[in-house]
Amino acid sequence: MRNPFKNIGPGALIAAAFIGPGTVTVCTLAGIKYGYTLLWAMTLSIIATIVLQETAARIGLVSQKGLSQVLRTQLPEGMLRKFILGLVLAAIVIGNAAYEGGNISGGVLGLQALGSSGIYSIGAVSINLYSLLIGGIAFVLLYIGNYKVLEKVFLVLVILMSLSFVITAILTKPDVLGLLKSSFIPSFPKDSILMIVALVGTTVVPYNLFLHASLVNQKWKNKADLPAARKDTIVAVILGGLVSMCVIIAASSLSGENIDSAAGLAQSLEPLYGSAARYCIGLGLFAAGITSAxxxxxxAAYVAQGCLNLGNGLKSRNFRLIWMSILIIGVLLATFGIKPIQIIQFAQIANGILLPVIAGILIWLANQEDLLGIYRNSKVKNGISLIILAITLILGVRAILSVLGIL
Structure with missing residues (x-):
């Protein structure tokens, strides 16, 4: 009771990771187009994410290894192992490099919603100074290489993000009865299937599974800590899901408006609910961007470290080289407004394949007695996990078809 934050673990980082600018944008569009009616999809997302993240965390804590390390040791040698590890590397390392520009740009939009544009022109070249600021903050925190520092910083950012979006939702004076009804009773408005899939897809994130398995053994070393790790996961994912719901609720107050981003939401809310709404959305979007950045x-560094057997440690040379490369690419993309469309499309296809593959492998690993012993899945957990696997398969197929222009 003296220190209520003592048992907070990597859940704060996981919650912050899946509430990125992309999630905020998808939730904004869902609220504007469909009002409260798709809140149930977020409830489903929360349940699916808790199941998968708890499994990843359990594997990480019991084995004291990252998920990519476990894959490398548990999968039989041959083409299958090479394919899966190659897919993981492509989807997460290359994918995160491509997405990093969007993460930093999301944080920039949040700062711009608070005031100046941050753009500085040198002749015909325009540079966004805010992206350099966000990149610099991310660089310092990662270079320190101290898990406890990251944990505390992310706890502050998650609290800031949560308060920002919750206050915004409250300012719009939502219909509480309608919220509760829409959160638990599924409905399928016309042309809403893709949006439902997008809402689940922004919450169930492949790289979070790898991140969680690696971070959980930075916090806990004993199998007796599994209940604390499980509680940390459940609380963090529910909190993250509620934050996403609050974005939908806030956007619902502008139902039917022509808004295509969270920055547009901030500008549109100000005339109706005062400058507090704009500042809250701006701060929330900044926190979402910088945490994802x-x-x-x-x-990506944890994944490459495990797949390529590069050794351990946040301060190791190879680990730092990987995250530095991805961060620098992201800063350059955001600073000069470059969008590597083909690389992003490749990453989306790779992630679309990776999500159901990793979900299936997680279920397989969670039933391995030699890996988890008495901590392996029960029949009930397996039943729920198989349902989640079906959902991830639908998400993966949708992502691939969408990139190919079929959907």
């Missing part, structure tokens, strides 16, 4: 390179 840190967790994406961190996850």
């Amino acid at each position: 840190i967790t994406a390179p961190l996850a």
Whole structure:
């Protein structure tokens, strides 16, 4: 009771990781187009994410290894192992490099919603100074290489993000009865299937599974800590899901408006609910951007470290080289407004394949007695996990078809 934050673990980083600018944008569009009616999809997302993240955390804590390390040791030698490890590297390392520019740009939009544009022109070249600021903050925190420092910083950012979006939702004076009804009773408005899939897809994130398994053994070393790790996961994912719901609720107050981003939401809310709404959305979007800008390179470094057997440690040379490369790419993309469309499309296809593959492998690993012993899955957990696997398969197919222009 003297220190309520003592048992807080990597859950704060995981919650911050899946509430990125992309999630905020998808939730904004869902609220504007469909009002409260798709809140149930976030409830489903929360349940699916808790199941998968708890499994990843359990594997990480019991084995005291990252998920990519476990894959490398548990999968039989041959083409299958090479394919899966190659897919993981492509989807997460290359993918996070491509997405990093968007993470930093999201944080920039949040700062711009608070005031000046941050753009400085040198002749015909325009440079966004805010992206350099966010990149610099991310660099310092990652270079320190101290898990406890990251944990405390992310706890502050998650609290800031949560308060920002919750206050914004409250300012719009939502219909509480309608919220509760929409959160638990599924409905399918016309042309809403892709949006439902997008809402689940922004919450169930492949790289978070790898990040969680690696970070949980930075916090806890004993199998007796599994209940604390499980509680940390459940609380963090529920909190993250509620934050996403608050974005939908806030956007619902502008139902039917022509808004295509969270920055547009901030500008549109101000005339109706005062400058507090704009500042709250701006701060929330900044926190979402900067946390994702840190967790994406961190996850990629952990994945590469495990897949390529590069050794351990946040301060190791290879680990730092990987996250530095991804962060620098992201800063350059955001600073000069470059969008590597083909690389992003490749990453989306790779992630679309990776999500159901990793979900299936997680279920397989969670049933390995030689890996988890008495901590392996129960029949009930397996039943729930198989349902989640079906959902991830749908998400993966949708992501691939969308990139190919079929959907």
